[in-house]
Amino acid sequence: MDTLHELTELFRAFPGVGPRQAKRFVHHLLLRGEDAENLSSLALKLRKNVTRCELCRRFFAKDLPLARAGGAQAGGAFKKCRICRDEKRDKSALLVVARDIDLEAVEKSGSFRGYYFVLGGTIPILDTQPEKRVALKELLARVEKSAAEGLKEIVLALSANPEGEHTAEIVAYALETLSKKYNIKLSVLGRGLSTGTELEYCDAETLKSALKNRQ
Ligand SMILES: [Zn+2]
Numbered sequence: 001m002d003t004l005h006e007l008t009e010l011f012r013a014f015p016g017v018g019p020r021q022a023k024r025f026v027h028h029l030l031l032r033g034e035d036a037e038n039l040s041s042l043a044l045k046l047r048k049n050v051t052r053c054e055l056c057r058r059f060f061a062k063d064l065p066l067a068r069a070g071g072a073q074a075g076g077a078f079k080k081c082r083i084c085r086d087e088k089r090d091k092s093a094l095l096v097v098a099r100d101i102d103l104e105a106v107e108k109s110g111s112f113r114g115y116y117f118v119l120g121g122t123i124p125i126l127d128t129q130p131e132k133r134v135a136l137k138e139l140l141a142r143v144e145k146s147a148a149e150g151l152k153e154i155v156l157a158l159s160a161n162p163e164g165e166h167t168a169e170i171v172a173y174a175l176e177t178l179s180k181k182y183n184i185k186l187s188v189l190g191r192g193l194s195t196g197t198e199l200e201y202c203d204a205e206t207l208k209s210a211l212k213n214r215q
Pocket residue numbers: 053054055056057058080081082083084085
């Protein structure tokens with residue numbers, strides 16, 4: 001495979017990018033050498049400077065200036081994100097989302113004060129190995145740990161489309177034993193979300209009402 005083809009294939013693997021668009025990206029980089037250089041150096045930095053939070057599994061920049069304020073690991077980097085380090089949040093509630101971008105939407109709406117868990121994706125309807133698609137094992141470990149710290153409710157906040165609903169069902173099924181064992185309530189976002197709604201595109205008011213009307 002030549003470089004042109006290889007890079008086109010790489011772009012094609014990006015979410016929402018088709019073959020024509022992938023070719024356009026490559027062409028853009030051919031015309032703008034400085035963009036090509038920036039892209040490669042930023043992509044390398046991304047791997048070096050961004051890490052996954054050991055609690056909620058979202059990605060965060062580990063070299064934030066905040067790291068100097070205390071609580072940092074050796075080398076000035078955190079293992080937990082800003083939200084998970086915040087002791088003032090509500091330990092009784094855990095909100096489960098598919099992706100980082102969904103967590104950001106809920107956080108921005110200001111309607112949730114508990115902690116989060118990011119599944120890392122959704123489960124396609126005919127998929128036979130859900131544990132390979134989302135962090136189910138890690139979620140169970142997290143719930144087990146949080147139960148000892150007063151967790152009382154898990155809110156499944158998945159998009160209101162077939163794949164989101166399917167994912168919610170599988171996650172709820174996986175959590176059943178632990179939720180009974182520790183008497184943790186399982187709820188899902190309420191009807192504020194109309195069918196087909198992707199969580200990341202929800203406005204603050206809609207998210208607020210969906211959270212309020214969770215069932
Ligand atoms: Zn976190």
